[in-house]
Amino acid sequence: MLRKIFIAGNWKMNLTLSASLELSAGLRGQIGGVSDVEVAVCPPSVYVQQVAAALKDTNIGVGAQNVYHKDKGAFTGEISTGMLLDIGAKYVILGHSERRHILHETNEDVNLKTLAVLASGLTPIVCVGELLAEREAGTTEAVVRDQFEGSFADVSASDMKRSVIAYEPVWAIGTGKVATPDQAEEVHVFVRSLIEKKYGKEVAESVRIQYGGSVNDENAKEILAKSNVDGALVGGASLKVEPFVKIVKSA
Ligand code: PGA
Numbered sequence: 001m002l003r004k005i006f007i008a009g010n011w012k013m014n015l016t017l018s019a020s021l022e023l024s025a026g027l028r029g030q031i032g033g034v035s036d037v038e039v040a041v042c043p044p045s046v047y048v049q050q051v052a053a054a055l056k057d058t059n060i061g062v063g064a065q066n067v068y069h070k071d072k073g074a075f076t077g078e079i080s081t082g083m084l085l086d087i088g089a090k091y092v093i094l095g096h097s098e099r100r101h102i103l104h105e106t107n108e109d110v111n112l113k114t115l116a117v118l119a120s121g122l123t124p125i126v127c128v129g130e131l132l133a134e135r136e137a138g139t140t141e142a143v144v145r146d147q148f149e150g151s152f153a154d155v156s157a158s159d160m161k162r163s164v165i166a167y168e169p170v171w172a173i174g175t176g177k178v179a180t181p182d183q184a185e186e187v188h189v190f191v192r193s194l195i196e197k198k199y200g201k202e203v204a205e206s207v208r209i210q211y212g213g214s215v216n217d218e219n220a221k222e223i224l225a226k227s228n229v230d231g232a233l234v235g236g237a238s239l240k241v242e243p244f245v246k247i248v249k250s251a
Helices: 017-031 045-054 081-086 097-101 107-120 132-136 140-151 157-161 181-199 201-206 220-224 241-250
Strands: 006-010 038-042 060-064 091-094 123-128 164-167 208-212 231-234
Touching: 006 091, 006 208, 006 241, 017 038, 017 045, 017 060, 017 241, 038 091, 045 060, 081 107, 091 107, 107 123, 107 140, 123 140, 132 140, 140 181, 157 181, 157 201, 164 181, 181 201, 181 208, 181 220, 220 231, 220 241, 231 241
Parallel strands: 006 038, 006 231, 038 060, 060 091, 091 123, 123 164, 164 208, 208 231
Antiparallel strands: none
């Protein structure tokens, strides 16, 4: 397999500065030297700088959970890719379902951000995934196709190749209702077919597709064993050292 497994923690709007540093120290001690798996944590943006400093000289990268697509200017409350690079970020989660559904981000918004992130040299982790009602209505593939095509509009083949996609069925996020390994694999195969259709086989075979949605230390191994599941985007189970370490080790 050419694709390196990539486990990322999405801390969402959780933890304090001191809890972030404690978690970072724990991860540093236990998986700071892991090299056969790519590992990242994505703290709230206000903690990115200190977490990046706490994880300096380890193999654990740091990412943000959102960014604005403009370089600078009168955009009150927003932060730029340059600012994230400045404080040590390497990755940015984009189009997370909480941003799509609670903060009303559209595919067009996600696309502008994806293009800006790629232009900056940061690595985007672009989330796609259907709602429970959409799965039940049989529209999972149509929803995921729209999100993929919308989010990656105008992205070149070389930029696609270094992008990461996270398939996160919304009904599985924070609910304890994990998709079965077969359900995940099915959508991952579909996403890879969309990449292949647009960019060809070589690019499609290179892009890492993470699964996200109630991944924990008990179910990670089984999901990661699927050949098209190239990692995990972990929410709740990334907030404590032990489960996150176990997930990384099970990869
Ligand atoms: P969860 O969140 O692991 O808590 O379900 C995953 C995510 O939203 O990225």
